[in-house]
Amino acid sequence: MALIQFWKLRASVRSASRAWGCAPVMVGSKKSQHTVAGGSRNWQLLDDCFELQYGGQVMHFNYVWLRDHCRSASCYNSKTNQRNLDTGSIALDIRPTKTRVDEENLFLTWPDGHITRYNLAWLAKNSYQGQKSSAIQPRILWNSEIYTNAKVPSVSWEKFMSCDDELKTFLSNFLLYGIAFVEDVPATIDDTETVTKRVSIIRETIYGRMWSFTSDFSRGDTAYTKLALDRHTDTAYFQEPSGIQVFHCLRHEGTGGRTLLVDGFYSANRVLEQSLENFELLSRVPIKHEFIENLGTQVNHMIGIGPVLSVYPWNNEVYMMRYNNYDRAVINTVPHNVVQRWYAAHRHLTDELRKPENELWVKLKPGKVLFIDNWRVLHGRESFTGFRQLCGCYLTRDDVLNTARSLGLQA
Ligand SMILES: C[N+](C)(C)CCCC[C@H](N)C(=O)O
């Protein structure tokens, strides 16, 4: 019941957001509509917001927002890129006493005499409408054919380690496809660590910093067996699942053991195209994943709570998928009348994820290091025989994106 109320609230917030457009009310007796020479910009003071037409877009700016984002030296420290202004001191019914727009700027005078100047292009770029029309992270969603036809070049160890452009190419492909390979890496744990550190700092977890595993049952998890593993994302049981997983197969003397990769966002997008209801069930119903193991010397118990699909509410862009049927915990966060619909939505996603045309199979070999976006691309493996040793580590997504941004990429 509580959950349904929560949904209603969310739904009303959403419809409110759609209805946020403002009624054209005159402020005082002043004429409020203006067309500036050139005709490319047009603005009016509405009762509850400032409306700006600029660059072919109509944008609305709330007055508290306009006061809050003032970039004057007293309100904003441009050396540290931090706000000085105490947002708590802004009257929630604040309105400018004077407004002026010239070719490039909007000038607002506030009741206390403070003047705020906004560059119009800055406003357009930072408006809700501007944000809504572009993806936070541009991606190429793929199935096996799309990925194969793209012929994404792999990068090679030596150039990767010495040349920033090579790292940039690698990261740009990683951001677009959610997977990327470095070839010719010496088959040791140390060199795998070195190649990884070129990308970002390593995230230490209960599995250690760099880990290496075989089918020795050393941990309470089926990864440490020779069994096949269906597609999944790792560490769904962390409150913040690991952003990136790095795999390097150091040895395999035997058969099988191929790695399966599936673009989870491609399938999520199919669900969105086919059923908004299913997409919303997957993106709004929080469920638990759990990991419990007793190592004798140490007991590990991890719980992560969140929806299968984490999405930005303003554009339904998926930014994280938690999909791990092995580690999914008892569902006790969903009322009985929603559970059936949730299972149907989960089945819809599962059917998409399992389509053979969405499966990319690769055989990891010594030298070939695979980076997987664990918030997006699911991995699995074929059962195998013989001795097989895989090493790797987890990375935090923030740190990888930080490296990408430092190289000028949009991330
Ligand atoms: C990668 N490494 C072998 C260290 C850990 C494997 C963790 C497996 C776990 N079921 C999960 O999906 O998170």
Ligand SMILES: O=C(O)CCC(=O)C(=O)O
């Ligand atoms: O053995 C493999 O190829 C992968 C196993 C797995 O899913 C994991 O370690 O996260």
Ligand SMILES: [Fe+2]
């Ligand atoms: Fe895994």
